[in-house]
Amino acid sequence: MTETANHRATRVRGRLPRPLVIGGSILLLSLFIGTFPALFAPYDPNVFDYGALLQPPGFAHPLGTDNFGRDMLSRVIHAYTIDMQIAFFATVFAFVFGTIVGALVGYAGGIAEVLFGRVVDAVITFPFLVLVIAIVSVLGPGLVNMYIAVSVVGWVFYARIISAEIKVQKQLDYADAGRAMGYTHMRIIFIHLLPNSITPAVVYWMTDMALAILLGSSLGYLGLGAQPPSAEWGVLIADGKNFMATAWWISVFPGLAIVLTGLGFSLAGDGLAELLRVKR
Amino acid sequence: MNTPVPALEVRNLTATFGDGRLTAVNDISFAVAEGEVLGLVGESGSGKSVTLRSIMRLLPASGAVSGEILWQGEDILKMSDRQLRSVRGGQISIIFQEPSTALNPVLTVAVQIEENLKAHTELDRSGRAARARDLMDLVGIPEARRRLKEYPHQFSGGMRQRVMIAIALASNPKLLLADEPTTALDVTIQDQILKLILDLRDELSMSVVLVTHDLGVVAATCDRMAVMYAGRIVETGTVQQVFSEPNHAYTRGLLGSVPHAGTERTKLLSIEGIPPGLNEISSGCAFNPRCEFATQICGTRTPVLEQTGRGRQAACFNRDAVIASGSPVL
Numbered sequence: 001m002t003e004t005a006n007h008r009a010t011r012v013r014g015r016l017p018r019p020l021v022i023g024g025s026i027l028l029l030s031l032f033i034g035t036f037p038a039l040f041a042p043y044d045p046n047v048f049d050y051g052a053l054l055q056p057p058g059f060a061h062p063l064g065t066d067n068f069g070r071d072m073l074s075r076v077i078h079a080y081t082i083d084m085q086i087a088f089f090a091t092v093f094a095f096v097f098g099t100i101v102g103a104l105v106g107y108a109g110g111i112a113e114v115l116f117g118r119v120v121d122a123v124i125t126f127p128f129l130v131l132v133i134a135i136v137s138v139l140g141p142g143l144v145n146m147y148i149a150v151s152v153v154g155w156v157f158y159a160r161i162i163s164a165e166i167k168v169q170k171q172l173d174y175a176d177a178g179r180a181m182g183y184t185h186m187r188i189i190f191i192h193l194l195p196n197s198i199t200p201a202v203v204y205w206m207t208d209m210a211l212a213i214l215l216g217s218s219l220g221y222l223g224l225g226a227q228p229p230s231a232e233w234g235v236l237i238a239d240g241k242n243f244m245a246t247a248w249w250i251s252v253f254p255g256l257a258i259v260l261t262g263l264g265f266s267l268a269g270d271g272l273a274e275l276l277r278v279k280r
Numbered sequence: 281m282n283t284p285v286p287a288l289e290v291r292n293l294t295a296t297f298g299d300g301r302l303t304a305v306n307d308i309s310f311a312v313a314e315g316e317v318l319g320l321v322g323e324s325g326s327g328k329s330v331t332l333r334s335i336m337r338l339l340p341a342s343g344a345v346s347g348e349i350l351w352q353g354e355d356i357l358k359m360s361d362r363q364l365r366s367v368r369g370g371q372i373s374i375i376f377q378e379p380s381t382a383l384n385p386v387l388t389v390a391v392q393i394e395e396n397l398k399a400h401t402e403l404d405r406s407g408r409a410a411r412a413r414d415l416m417d418l419v420g421i422p423e424a425r426r427r428l429k430e431y432p433h434q435f436s437g438g439m440r441q442r443v444m445i446a447i448a449l450a451s452n453p454k455l456l457l458a459d460e461p462t463t464a465l466d467v468t469i470q471d472q473i474l475k476l477i478l479d480l481r482d483e484l485s486m487s488v489v490l491v492t493h494d495l496g497v498v499a500a501t502c503d504r505m506a507v508m509y510a511g512r513i514v515e516t517g518t519v520q521q522v523f524s525e526p527n528h529a530y531t532r533g534l535l536g537s538v539p540h541a542g543t544e545r546t547k548l549l550s551i552e553g554i555p556p557g558l559n560e561i562s563s564g565c566a567f568n569p570r571c572e573f574a575t576q577i578c579g580t581r582t583p584v585l586e587q588t589g590r591g592r593q594a595a596c597f598n599r600d601a602v603i604a605s606g607s608p609v610l
Contacts, residue, residue: 109341173382180336181369181396181447191395195386278385
């Protein structure tokens with residue numbers, strides 16, 4: 001109580017948490033680049049230039065060229081489009097579906113909770129990546145199938161977070177008060193309990209988007225995600241793996257892009273956690 | 281003799297937990313007349329709050345309730361979910377001990393008041409907004425228009441309890457259940473809130489069941505009282521009757537443990553020991569291990585509530601001895 005009061009007193013009214021400002025800026029910039037890559041890219045990302053193969057970073061090609069003479073800066077920039085999409089689409093369905101299921105299960109308790117517990121056990125027994133790879137291999141490689149695979153597995157984690165939170169919240173007086181006012185279960189779950197429970201899931205979502213980019217890159221690297229020649233950071237890193245000793249820039253710069261974006265998501269998640277903390 | 285029609289009648293209410301192993305409320309019966317304030321008094325763990333929550337069917341799933349709770353002739357325990365929803369919040373409302381946890385921290389006060397109106401009245405949007413402002417005035421929160429837009433954490437403890445009352449009263453309930461509504465508040469604020477509840481009782485002619493462990497509160501606010509011990513009602517009567525002539529050893533002990541200003545200074549009595557846990561209630565009268573009047577029979581047989589006067593009941597074998605020793609209050 002006093003802790004939050006002090007917290008509010010020291011934080012200047014209306015100022016956003018610093019991590020959110022930094023992380024949010026990185027993400028907004030990434031989103032902008034991803035939406036209008038042509039504004040930033042100096043070359044066409046897919047045009048071969050046999051006169052400039054494996055050029056190191058220099059004035060003509062700030063991040064060098066690959067073994068087909070494609071401009072790495074342009075390829076890294078165009079990859080923003082795909083990777084930002086991966087971050088969003090690979091997680092949003094899991095977030096929404098998992099949140100709804102978790103809220104219902106946490107509120108209902110009893111047999112629903114037991115069944116859900118078994119599903120969780122079944123899913124977390126397998127390493128996440130292995131499970132996703134297995135599903136993608138059945139469905140076939142490609143981005144859409146990757147989204148499906150990640151969502152099929154990923155919702156469980158959101159549902160687990162939310163159901164745990166709801167279980168705590170539903171025992172508080174305001175939940176009883178809601179029942180005592182004669183509100184419907186759905187109203188109590190989604191208007192009263194969920195807004196008080198969703199913060200950890202939102203924060204996890206931010207982290208999850210960062211992880212989704214890493215996963216998308218891993219699958220791209222393995223040839224199961226985005227397909228060459230489309231520019232995707234994982235694919236770019238995979239392209240460069242044979243030239244690591246002689247042309248390090250092909251793999252390193254897409255790697256840095258992944259790190260930077262991941263950092264943006266993580267900071268934004270931290271900042272959101274602070275911003276959304278429920279005041280009592 | 282005019283017996284007012286009871287608004288709420290509880291018959292043989294029993295509440296158990298853990299598959300019937302622990303009995304929190306043991307076969308209690310009482311009635312609340314229209315416009316009456318009934319005080320439910322007892323120490324912690326005597327079953328007061330469980331009784332109140334049973335009336336609203338708010339016990340957790342581990343609790344089982346039997347008996348009858350007749351609200352205007354209908355048994356609440358047998359109501360369908362749909363019927364129950366219209367009774368709860370519409371006809372019967374409850375306010376809790378801790379106003380800071382009973383309000384939803386992420387919704388504004390306006391939303392929380394209007395939500396009740398939406399569930400139980402036919403008012404349209406502007407009607408609800410107007411009624412919300414009226415309610416804020418009614419419970420004495422100044423600057424209603426501005427404060428409605430605020431969140432619970434922006435209110436002080438007393439103001440939060442007022443908000444809670446405003447929500448509870450939104451659809452003009454006929455019965456208000458108050459679960460230690462002032463325990464978490466400052467003494468001065470306590471007075472204001474109790475006075476508010478009484479004023480509203482007069483204004484809206486509703487009945488009130490007030491759960492408390494504070495006999496001062498009972499004396500100041502209630503018409504009748506029921507004293508609970510270890511899940512049973514051990515004595516009932518008007519506040520006047522019970523205070524001036526306690527018929528049960530436990531009631532006498534309770535009354536003796538409260539300091540009184542303005543009378544001759546006497547030694548403050550206290551009841552030795554603590555109330556029994558639900559799993560260790562002794563045979564016979566549950567109070568007998570702590571009772572100064574206890575005799576042989578108290579350990580073997582359980583006393584039942586007996587009529588001892590007009591509207592008075594007590595469950596004590598040694599009633600005469602208790603009465604003979606007088607009231608510690610006067």
